[in-house]
Amino acid sequence: MDSSTPRKRSDIFYVMGIVSGMGMEVLGMDFSYSPVVVSSIEVGFSLKESINGVIMIYDLAGRKVKEIYLGRLMKGFHRYKVSLDIKSGVYFFQIQAGEQRRTGRFVLITP
DSSP: OOOSSSSSSHHHHOEEEEEOOOTTHHEEEEEEEOOOOOOEEEEEESSSOOEEEEEEEETTTOEEEEEEEEEEEEEEEEEEEEOSSSEEEEEEEEEETTTTEEEEEEEEOOO
């Protein structure tokens, strides 16, 4: 293995995606994530106020496959790594903080 060869699968797919759109400033929540993941997804987001939060994972049929309660989140940046013990495929996640919601799509590769 030479120096250009990735040491682990996640090194191959590390791309940071940033989701943005109209009304983002008003809602006060931005987030980022990797669109292709191996075994787990890491989600980072920033809040403008303290609020309760939850991360939900859905399959393509819209079935909820995982829900992670984050509890009360303080104002500022947060990063969570969610282990996924589900089969490879395309999934959606939703971060909900109070009435704010942001959704992203990712491809899961299970080794």
